Amino acid sequence: MLARLAELGLKGHLSEGVERTIIGVVGSVFPELQEMLEAMEGVDDVVRVSKPFKLSSREFQPSDTTIQVGDVTIGGQEVVVMAGPCAVESEQQLMATARAVKAAGAHILRGGAFKPSTSPYTFRGMGEDGLKIMAAAREETGLPIITEVMTPSDIELVARYADILQIGARNMQNYMLLDEVGKSQKPVMLKRGMSATIEEWLLSAEYILSQGNRQVIMCERGIRTYETYTRNTMDISAIPIIKRLSHLPVIGDPSHGTGKWYLVAPLALASVAAGADGIMVEVHPNPDHALKDGAQSLTFENFRQLMAQLPPVAASVGRRVGTGPQRVSV
């Protein structure tokens, strides 16, 4: 065993017990090492002690990363609110929503033009037409826009319109896509995969960072558990854990995290109380006519109520909710 370690340029330290021998391995270990050692005869278990992520770790960069998008700073003192419909459905629907969320104090407009759908027979988004509508809404409201990109060949197109590229939960381990957004100059928001560990999520961020793009935002949107009352179980603990392990900003998405509109406000407040740098919520002019995710979307009125509840909670943990982009609409 020690010979094999030496072959690999590593050093092993023995701690011999009566029933087992522990070997502490030091040196510049590499990711494949664990599996190699596990496969050796006489090895019962191999335990990694060093963390597998680097560029995303607080050890590598102790100070918080802040990301500037227009007038909005993500990861700073202010709690940022991203709001809008799940999918862009029409100019009228998006414009009405953009105006309403802007008026209520949102900082960034969300909206999907390319939509991942579990079934091939459902609405998959308006594509470039949707992007154009988003851009028009930015033009009028001054709100920067965030939208999802699903495949490498669409990055150039989406980046032409979007201020932030979103990687959806289903694509968190689509490594070719991560590589390519890592080569882009745009900030990237990386949603946690439905069954991703926090470590895997940070390793996916590492893909983007290691290609040179250091503007990565993490987004907790719920994980899959046995509980069926909610669509997902929002892992609020992931928020302070990301802040501890990493310098990257982290956003809570209670709309996908719960799947029920009446749970969005309490979980949004909980996210901020736990230290989130912002929240992302779905808002729709008419949730019961929405083509996607109506059940988890807030009405304009419910969104306004949430925006009224947010500032005191942010203040109670030493943050504030900014006033939003100030560019005057024409």
Add this chain to the structure above:
Amino acid sequence: MLARLAELGLKGHLSEGVERTIIGVVGSVFPELQEMLEAMEGVDDVVRVSKPFKLSSREFQPSDTTIQVGDVTIGGQEVVVMAGPCAVESEQQLMATARAVKAAGAHILRGGAFKPSTSPYTFRGMGEDGLKIMAAAREETGLPIITEVMTPSDIELVARYADILQIGARNMQNYMLLDEVGKSQKPVMLKRGMSATIEEWLLSAEYILSQGNRQVIMCERGIRTYETYTRNTMDISAIPIIKRLSHLPVIGDPSHGTGKWYLVAPLALASVAAGADGIMVEVHPNPDHALKDGAQSLTFENFRQLMAQLPPVAASVGRRVGTGPQRVSV
């Protein structure tokens, strides 16, 4: 099918489609019905529409249940703090902790005398000696005490000392125990089982309520998921869900919910922001010497810091943190 339903005193309404027929069943349905119907030939699926819990539901009792324990009201306007060591280890350890948590503003003293341990070879609690120490701490500090009861034959003993009986997560479906605490006059705090759905948890409460004891407190303490960074994944959404489905008070336990002391404060604040009626946290004079759960216990200093952070968060959601029992110690 309709004949079988009639046999059972129920009425079926047909909605015939091209490929399937839906039968809506109304009448006084009973819990076994679903399985009976599922087992019939030609039945593809049976879906329950009515809720299986009654006494615990908001429909049965629209107004919040409040529970009075000494000077403390649980489920009312004030957020309640239960604090103390995982296990009573000695008079000195408990007394020091009781004084410290009282001084910091806690309302109720927690401490285990009978401890469920995964391994038979670990410390299983001091038993009645532990209860006596708890009672002495109440005598001095005026703090009511909460402690776990693990088996029906111990209820009488534990109830002689405790103000609130705790049912641990591992016993959430120990129905004989639920029946018996249901016959007791003491308030009962029912922890959510490690893999219990919210519906199963409310049905366990129903066991207690249906025996005549209406003083039930629910406690979210994390559920088991694939994530290994935390001991459990605290399901913060369960807090507003319980408040919506039920009139019973609900407490968040971030110590068991996360298993890491540095996550206790953010998740305690998140619990309150999401609408919890209180929190339960583990505090130990010397966590690295604790016989149980040291890694998730706060030091006195960390607990004081948490108690300073709590009031603004409670205020931000329209609650307040009470000043604690006022009985002067002799």
Add this chain to the structure above:
Amino acid sequence: MLARLAELGLKGHLSEGVERTIIGVVGSVFPELQEMLEAMEGVDDVVRVSKPFKLSSREFQPSDTTIQVGDVTIGGQEVVVMAGPCAVESEQQLMATARAVKAAGAHILRGGAFKPSTSPYTFRGMGEDGLKIMAAAREETGLPIITEVMTPSDIELVARYADILQIGARNMQNYMLLDEVGKSQKPVMLKRGMSATIEEWLLSAEYILSQGNRQVIMCERGIRTYETYTRNTMDISAIPIIKRLSHLPVIGDPSHGTGKWYLVAPLALASVAAGADGIMVEVHPNPDHALKDGAQSLTFENFRQLMAQLPPVAASVGRRVGTGPQRVSV
């Protein structure tokens, strides 16, 4: 750190790396050690290398445990079949089932007299009357009987009738109950908890073994996952894992493992192919009239078909299905 270890009578071996120091700890470690060390400052992670269970481990006893129940040997060369209804509902129902499963080749009769029910409003079993019916069925068919015991105070009663005491999944961590069946002379079948790890399951066996009862049978009955098509996800890998880690026999229960009668046969065959020492299946004369678990119960005819499929699969992995107890009924 080394000082604290010395205080605890242990020895630490350092492996210093550039970023981290690994300390290998040897000596007679105790279960609380991990938490103690985790709580110390500067400690990032504590990893247990030695296994926490002893009496149940293959290292402690290399040869397979076999358990004799009447003419039936569990854990030997023959694959054992336990069959019967979920709950005893009437003399007629149980007798008919006992005769049918005996005729089809079953070795042991199952049936519940005390039933754990998620809801307090459902059928909870016939109690001692059910036990008497079970005993009468044994009298006639010669089949030994297995039935569940739910609380310590019932053990004496149940043991008076039963040949094997069953501990249900919900009670796998009801430690007082484990202690007490550990003091009994009867074989105990311990079902895996709905969200128990294999290690926790073996530690629960350890409770029974450490009280002196060495006749423990493990039973895999499915674990809780996010999948909703089946009632549970049967963890077939647990079967060879138990055989590797432990000397105890292991049984597969595909009825609870899947919750659907049409999945029982394929999962029963899979259990045997993976090395199970037996299977437990629910059989009912009229599944669509069953008071409990009708949807997962086999009809007599389906059970006969399964019993015909079993011998070739057992033979294909070097086992055989015994001919069943030979005692002639009077």
Add this chain to the structure above:
Amino acid sequence: MLARLAELGLKGHLSEGVERTIIGVVGSVFPELQEMLEAMEGVDDVVRVSKPFKLSSREFQPSDTTIQVGDVTIGGQEVVVMAGPCAVESEQQLMATARAVKAAGAHILRGGAFKPSTSPYTFRGMGEDGLKIMAAAREETGLPIITEVMTPSDIELVARYADILQIGARNMQNYMLLDEVGKSQKPVMLKRGMSATIEEWLLSAEYILSQGNRQVIMCERGIRTYETYTRNTMDISAIPIIKRLSHLPVIGDPSHGTGKWYLVAPLALASVAAGADGIMVEVHPNPDHALKDGAQSLTFENFRQLMAQLPPVAASVGRRVGTGPQRVSV
């Protein structure tokens, strides 16, 4: 409510109960309907009764799909064995493995040229060089080859070499990739996502089928659960469920399903006993030197032993293990 349904071209049938009204909806429902209805006021729950997948369902095509790859038929009477290394590491490694698995009776050679890796710092495969080595191995042994494709732009390249395109678990919901392999003429093996329900998995197959490619093979490779002893929990029940719901062939992958080489054989046998149309196993000349997944790879000798155990188990469920492609190597 009925008005809204009529607007949507549907018909609702009322079943009015005392506390609730059930509305059975019939007509040509569409996938978005559920969310639309859930978002309406007064709606407590919406339950889908019709299945969301069509082309993959047994109702659509009652007879089994069989897929011909060279001399090998997948989904027919014979159980098919796919074997080879996780990743192609060198010509020597792959050739040695190809010869060994061919000699032992395998039917198809597996090997990864493009490898998804959790970390960006690990080996990501040899790319086209790996494909060329695979093709050379096919040339010599006559074994058709299966290899993963990770992104749409690689499909043409990979399809030039491979006989079967594999979609990995992480890409099960990479819909752009599914669309594109759906336009290819090659058979596609679709691995189940780590936390995909069976329904979602079939819907992903539906993406491929609906683009015109009807040659889809399903592969169960374990799902993510809380259990840490195994890498994943292999859901053996998924095998008979797919055979029931769908006409598509299904393969069991016990290497990824368990993550431990000593569990591969028992779970391979269990897969076949439960009705799998084949198995996929990792084999490596020297597992403790493997760059990927060494711990779960069989040695040549262990693979030979498995191949000796397989035929009797297949025979016990009425199947046989074919003799493998007969093309003579030059």
